[in-house]
Amino acid sequence: MKKLETDIVVIAGGPSGLCAAVQAAEDGANVIVLEKAGVVGGAANMGMGPLGIGTKYQKRQMREVTVEKAFNMFMEYTHYNVDARLIRRYFEQSAETIEWLEEKGVEFEGAFSYFPKSEPTWHIVKSGNGIGPRAAGAMNRALYNAAAELGVQFFLNTPANKIVMEDGKVAGVLAKDNTGEEYEIRCKAAIVATGGAGANKEFILEKTGYRFGEDLFSFAIPGLMGDGLKMAWEAGADQLPVRIEMAANFEGIEELPEGICNVFLQPNLLVNKFGKRVMNEDHMQNATYLSNVVAHQKDKICYSIVDSSIVKYYVRNGIDVVSLVRPNEDVSDFYDGIELAEKTGNKNLIKADSIEELAAKLGVDAENLEDTIDSYNDYCESGDEEFFKDKRYMRPLRKAPYYAAAVRAGGYGTVGGIRINENCEACDKDFMPVPGLYAAGADSCNIYDDSYMFLLPGNSMGYAVNTGRIAGMTAAEYAEKNQI
Numbered sequence: 001m002k003k004l005e006t007d008i009v010v011i012a013g014g015p016s017g018l019c020a021a022v023q024a025a026e027d028g029a030n031v032i033v034l035e036k037a038g039v040v041g042g043a044a045n046m047g048m049g050p051l052g053i054g055t056k057y058q059k060r061q062m063r064e065v066t067v068e069k070a071f072n073m074f075m076e077y078t079h080y081n082v083d084a085r086l087i088r089r090y091f092e093q094s095a096e097t098i099e100w101l102e103e104k105g106v107e108f109e110g111a112f113s114y115f116p117k118s119e120p121t122w123h124i125v126k127s128g129n130g131i132g133p134r135a136a137g138a139m140n141r142a143l144y145n146a147a148a149e150l151g152v153q154f155f156l157n158t159p160a161n162k163i164v165m166e167d168g169k170v171a172g173v174l175a176k177d178n179t180g181e182e183y184e185i186r187c188k189a190a191i192v193a194t195g196g197a198g199a200n201k202e203f204i205l206e207k208t209g210y211r212f213g214e215d216l217f218s219f220a221i222p223g224l225m226g227d228g229l230k231m232a233w234e235a236g237a238d239q240l241p242v243r244i245e246m247a248a249n250f251e252g253i254e255e256l257p258e259g260i261c262n263v264f265l266q267p268n269l270l271v272n273k274f275g276k277r278v279m280n281e282d283h284m285q286n287a288t289y290l291s292n293v294v295a296h297q298k299d300k301i302c303y304s305i306v307d308s309s310i311v312k313y314y315v316r317n318g319i320d321v322v323s324l325v326r327p328n329e330d331v332s333d334f335y336d337g338i339e340l341a342e343k344t345g346n347k348n349l350i351k352a353d354s355i356e357e358l359a360a361k362l363g364v365d366a367e368n369l370e371d372t373i374d375s376y377n378d379y380c381e382s383g384d385e386e387f388f389k390d391k392r393y394m395r396p397l398r399k400a401p402y403y404a405a406a407v408r409a410g411g412y413g414t415v416g417g418i419r420i421n422e423n424c425e426a427c428d429k430d431f432m433p434v435p436g437l438y439a440a441g442a443d444s445c446n447i448y449d450d451s452y453m454f455l456l457p458g459n460s461m462g463y464a465v466n467t468g469r470i471a472g473m474t475a476a477e478y479a480e481k482n483q484i
């Protein structure tokens with residue numbers, strides 16, 4: 001067994017762990033990062049950027065979002081069912097964190113909304129490849145370089161497996177690398193930042209009731225098994241609910257040409273297994289709302305339906321609502337996607353020459369579907385009396401062929417589990433800090449109540465980088481006070 005000593009062990013090198021490590025090292029602590037994967041960055045390597053509130057980008061775009069506005073929006077959205085002190089500290093710090101990241105070499109494209117009804121809080125990282133998925137990988141690289149320059153030691157492929165407690169305080173962390181080498185690292189403080197349990201089927205079933213791959217289709221990266229949650233709970237931290245960070249999923253068609261998903265995400269007709277409408281489709285771009293709607297339906301499935309004149313309109317004029325996650329507005333590859341789906345027998349994407357045939361292929365009640373489409377076409381003239389959708393998006397479905405795609409409940413992973421306070425100190429059942437134990441990022445993210453807050457986009461990575469910094473600050477202070 002290798003024996004090492006340091007002030008702080010940061011358990012994991014995702015964005016929260018990286019920010020914790022850099023901040024703690026800037027504050028004078030010696031830091032070791034243990035990372036399970038062969039690379040740092042965690043799920044943020046897939047994403048685009050963190051939230052910032054009151055940033056210079058918003059000011060320049062004359063779309064300022066104040067901390068007061070965001071805080072009030074957030075508290076009302078969550079019914080005050082969250083820690084107001086933590087939210088306030090996170091939001092207050094978020095603009096300065098954008099600048100702090102810039103000092104480390106991170107560049108931003110600007111501040112963006114995720115969909116028309118959201119605020120421009122999403123600070124998309126400049127990656128050299130334009131705006132799109134994986135941009136935030138550049139942020140992780142910059143943070144890793146900053147950490148290395150500050151002398152932070154990284155052990156990759158080395159998952160932590162236990163937090164050692166002595167006299168009620170953190171005294172060390174145990175780990176084992178992928179060659180079987182074991183490590184005991186003596187330390188004053190440990191920061192748990194392992195990103196939740198998004199890849200752990202059994203854990204998700206036990207904590208949330210969802211059956212991964214059956215009624216929940218997650219985007220979570222491999223390796224997120226809830227290790228940090230279990231270690232922190234075992235070390236004395238209180239257990240809070242673990243929830244899915246819901247985001248709807250077009251399972252089985254994501255890999256087809258981009259125009260497919262871009263068309264089916266437009267606010268057209270969405271029906272359930274009974275062939276009935278289920279929402280004002282204006283809100284479909286809010287991936288959490290869409291996922292929640294789907295999760296409430298029979299078999300946790302819905303179908304987004306268009307006819308051939310809607311597709312023709314989009315191909316000619318572009319789509320109604322643009323997604324930065326699928327940035328290509330040109331959907332002329334839609335027909336290639338349909339052809340490919342037909343060739344490969346893709347059951348998640350259906351083409352039919354009549355509504356009756358469509359209903360049969362989807363396994364949906366044909367009479368209901370015909371009634372729904374009739375009424376919907378009437379609402380296109382008179383206004384949406386059922387769910388009050390914006391008239392701009394009311395396009396009738398009259399012309400075969402009809403196309404439908406399955407929409408399922410999905411998630412970025414899990415959020416929450418470890419009780420923390422606004423200083424990111426992990427707390428026990430009596431709300432008292434467990435000496436030397438800190439948590440940040442998804443493992444500690446109980447701030448959304450039951451649904452991810454997409455109206456302030458970038459919230460998830462924003463929470464990770466900001467709580468990472470807070471945990472780094474407080475742990476460094478604690479370690480300094482507790483030097484022998």
Ligand SMILES: Cc1cc2nc3c(=O)[nH]c(=O)nc-3n(C[C@H](O)[C@H](O)[C@H](O)COP(=O)(O)OP(=O)(O)OC[C@H]3O[C@@H](n4cnc5c(N)ncnc54)[C@H](O)[C@@H]3O)c2cc1C
Binds near residue numbers: 015017043
């Ligand atoms: C496809 C996708 C796109 C996204 N886009 C955005 C976006 O644009 N904006 C946004 O706000 N959010 C986005 N998110 C969410 C965001 O990426 C996460 O909220 C964020 O990465 C969480 O950070 P974290 O540090 O808590 O955990 P993670 O990023 O999940 O990192 C956790 C790390 O812990 C490591 N680990 C696990 N167990 C151990 C162990 N025992 N020992 C050591 N290491 C361990 C893992 O290998 C991983 O590196 C996206 C997520 C996905 C999946």
